Each structure stands twice: as structure tokens, then as C-alpha cells.
Amino acid sequence: MNIINSDLKFQGLTYGNKPRMIIAHHAAAVACSIEDIHRWHLNNGWSGCGYHYFIRKDGRVYVGRNEKALGDHCINYNAISIGVYLEGDFEREKVEEVQYGALVKLSRYLCNKYGIDKIYGHGELNATSCPGESFPLERLRKDLGDSAITGEVSNGTSYPGYLIRFNPSVKDKNVELVQRKLMEKGYSVGACGVDGYFGEGTLVAVKRF
Ligand SMILES: [Zn+2]
Structure with a gap:
């Protein structure tokens, strides 16, 4: 498929994205260009366009952020997803057929490339109405294949993250994050404090929480 290289200049991207899902967004703006988005996101203080791809109403597909770079589009999922952004406001209008066709093509390409079998609307993962009521x-x-592509996060049968278990011998950045959040809420995680190891102290804190 034809993807247009937008040649945007990014500032300080973080690499290491491991895509396991596609997350769809809308612009909540009737008309915008990839350059507009890039400028908005630079103004947010981000590295630049927070999405990996942008699809205009006429079906043209643009590269945003490099696929290997962490996105800035969906809290808690930026290191494990590809963010796709559609021009338009789907609270007020419908996705154009040619735009929808491009989205299907792009999604197929990404699913094959990364072995992805999940596609979500932003609002299924974060508290937002994005990508809008009429987003299909x-x-x-269905078009991407009933069996492979499912949105299981809402019915609780599958979780896109991974389970953090008691394991005092392995350091994990996500354990560190949980420890920090527990401490912020006033739960002691033990004598070692926030160290990234899921040991006894953290276990006690998790149970108390
Ligand atoms: Zn969104």
C-alpha cells in the first residue's frame, strides 16, 4: 500500500515499541493535516506527532512517528501498540468509505507485520469518547477477520498487558511503577522501598491495597 513519508522532525523519541495491538483514534477535528498534528503535539511538549499513522478523509495514509518509537496516544499502552489517527470528528460525522478502506488496508498490513490480532478504539482503553460514536x-x-481480531478487553476474557507476579529475584520496571503508586497512596512496600523487585514487602502492600 502507498504510505506517504511526511518527513517530520521529531525531538527526542524513545524507541522500544513492541506492537501487540492497533489503537484507533479520531482527530475530533473536521479537517487537519499531518503537519497540524505534529505542531499541536510539539506544542504539548511531546516529541512530535504522537501517532504512528494518519489517514485523511480522501484515504491518503501518512507516516507519523516511527513504528519502533513509543507513541503518545494511549496511556499505559504506548509501548505495546501502533496508534492510528483518522481525520474527522466521528461524534458529528461518519468515516468516509475511501478513508475506511485505507484503514482496513493499513490495519491488515500492520497485523501481518507484527502478528497483531487486536484492534481497539481509544475509548476502550482510556476514559475518552475517542474515536467517536460513529466510528465503525x-x-x-469483522472485515479484518472475525476469528483473529477481537476486542476482548471489554468482556474481560483477555487482558492486553501481562500479569505481575511475586518474584523477588527479577527486576521489573512495571513493578517499580506499581510500588511507586502504592507508596503514593500511603502503603509501605517494605524496607527496600521502590526497587523494582516484587518481594514480601510489596506483596503485603498489594494485599493491603
Ligand atoms: Zn484518541
Whole structure:
């Protein structure tokens, strides 16, 4: 498929994205260009366009952020997803057919490339109305193949993250994050404090929480 290289200049991207899902967004703006988005996000103090791809209403597909770079589009999922952004405001208008066709093509390409079998609307993962009421999420899942592409996060049968278990011998950045959040809420995680190891102290804190 034809993807247009937008040649944006980014500032300080972080690499290491491991895509396991596609997350769809809308611009909540009737008209915008990839340059607009890039400028908005630089103004947010980000590295630049927070999404990996942008699809205009006429079906043109643009590269945003490098696929290998962490996104800035969905809290808690930026290191494990590809963010795709569509021009338009789907609270007020419908996705154009040619735009939808490009989204299906791009999604197929990404699913094959990374072995992805999940596609979500932003609002299924974060508290937001994005990508809008009329965004055809179910149709998209159907078109990408019923069996492979499912949105299981909402019915609780599958979770896109991974389970953090008691393991005092392995350091894990996500354990560190949990420890920090527990401490912020007033739960002691033990004598070692926030160290990234899921030991006895952290276990006690998790149980108390
Ligand atoms: Zn969004």
C-alpha cells in the first residue's frame, strides 16, 4: 500500500515499541493535516506527532512517528501498540468509505507485520469518547477477520498487558511503577522501598491495597 513519508522532525523519541495491538483514534477535528498534528503535539511538549499513522478523509495514509518509537496516544499502552489517527470528528460525522478502506488496508498490513490480532478504539482503553460514536469498530473487526481480531478487553476474557507476579529475584520496571503508586497512596512496600523487585514487602502492600 502507498504510505506517504511526511518527513517530520521529531525531538527526542524513545524507541522500544513492541506492537501487540492497533489503537484507533479520531482527530475530533473536521479537517487537519499531518503537519497540524505534529505542531499541536510539539506544542504539548511531546516529541512530535504522537501517532504512528494518519489517514485523511480522501484515504491518503501518512507516516507519523516511527513504528519502533513509543507513541503518545494511549496511556499505559504506548509501548505495546501502533496508534492510528483518522481525520474527522466521528461524534458529528461518519468515516468516509475511501478513508475506511485505507484503514482496513493499513490495519491488515500492520497485523501481518507484527502478528497483531487486536484492534481497539481509544475509548476502550482510556476514559475518552475517542474515536467517536460513529466510528465503525465492529465493522472493522469483522472485515479484518472475525476469528483473529477481537476486542476482548471489554468482556474481560483477555487482558492486553501481562500479569505481575511475586518474584523477588527479577527486576521489573512495571513493578517499580506499581510500588511507586502504592507508596503514593500511603502503603509501605517494605524496607527496600521502590526497587523494582516484587518481594514480601510489596506483596503485603498489594494485599493491603
Ligand atoms: Zn484518541
